Amino acid sequence: MTTAVRVRGLTKRYGDVQAVGGIDLDINAGEVFAILGPNGAGKSTTVEIMEGYRTRDAGEVSVLGIDPGRPTREWRSRIGVVLQTADDVAEATVRETVRQFAGYYPNAKDPDEVIEQVGLTDKAGTRIRRLSGGQRRRVDVALGVIGGPDLLFLDEPTTGFDPEARRQFWRLIESMAHQGTTIVLTTHYLDEAEALADRVAVVSGGRIVAEGDPATLGGRATAKARVGWAEEGGHRSHETDTPTRTVLELAGRFDGEVPELTVTRPSLEDVYLQLIETPS
Numbered sequence: 001m002t003t004a005v006r007v008r009g010l011t012k013r014y015g016d017v018q019a020v021g022g023i024d025l026d027i028n029a030g031e032v033f034a035i036l037g038p039n040g041a042g043k044s045t046t047v048e049i050m051e052g053y054r055t056r057d058a059g060e061v062s063v064l065g066i067d068p069g070r071p072t073r074e075w076r077s078r079i080g081v082v083l084q085t086a087d088d089v090a091e092a093t094v095r096e097t098v099r100q101f102a103g104y105y106p107n108a109k110d111p112d113e114v115i116e117q118v119g120l121t122d123k124a125g126t127r128i129r130r131l132s133g134g135q136r137r138r139v140d141v142a143l144g145v146i147g148g149p150d151l152l153f154l155d156e157p158t159t160g161f162d163p164e165a166r167r168q169f170w171r172l173i174e175s176m177a178h179q180g181t182t183i184v185l186t187t188h189y190l191d192e193a194e195a196l197a198d199r200v201a202v203v204s205g206g207r208i209v210a211e212g213d214p215a216t217l218g219g220r221a222t223a224k225a226r227v228g229w230a231e232e233g234g235h236r237s238h239e240t241d242t243p244t245r246t247v248l249e250l251a252g253r254f255d256g257e258v259p260e261l262t263v264t265r266p267s268l269e270d271v272y273l274q275l276i277e278t279p280s
């Protein structure tokens, strides 16, 4: 498997603040990798160093085989970054802006197709300054993907999106991943990480405190299950390592359907909150 991003011993300090305190990361080509962590954990700093927009104090970083501290023009054209749209495009329409950016890349995607994928076809002729915050963010995403990048960085991409726009954005990311684009995203939405990411890293206090498949992170898949049901006008629940046996016993007791039956294991959010409370 080819490695798209390799980071070893990355550190970055701002005055007294150790923003990144020794991060090691390997992100495979074609993978969707999510970086999670509380405010101030060091996510943006790490991602901006990988994008070549911030200098590092120490450590090795290789992104598509290049040190982002010494970027080449060819390398830049293979990297997609979602930035806040600059104010100087605010007078231009969505279509004009996306077409203009398409002109900067050798392998740009079709502007109208990208506008459709971010759900802005109805607004293609609208000036950017007349868009809502969430619509404007969708323009940012369109500009990040228009170049047909091999590696796409998304820093909190869906902040300000309504639920429908988020789902539409997820489909765009899934289709880009399906076509082989490597995607690195930071997000505060755990459902987003769970829906999109092959692997996640949880960053806390400038270090990685857990890393893995979101379905099994922190022992989620093998943690005790909670079986819940309704009985005698109240809600009952039981924590167990053998939920199937509990359900069978209940089915026998109720002679068929168990009222309001649920079987749950810790959510990604439960595991995440535990991880950031007790950084190792």
Ligand SMILES: Nc1ncnc2c1ncn2[C@@H]1O[C@H](COP(=O)(O)OP(=O)(O)OP(=O)(O)O)[C@@H](O)[C@H]1O
Binding pocket: 014, 017, 018, 019, 037, 038, 039, 040, 041, 042, 043, 044, 045, 046
């Ligand atoms: N330019 C800067 N100058 C000084 N301190 C900074 C600078 N940028 C970030 N920091 C500090 O470094 C730490 C890490 O910040 P960073 O933006 O990387 O966190 P983050 O995980 O992306 O947070 P958020 O979820 O809030 O975006 C924070 O304590 C922040 O205050």
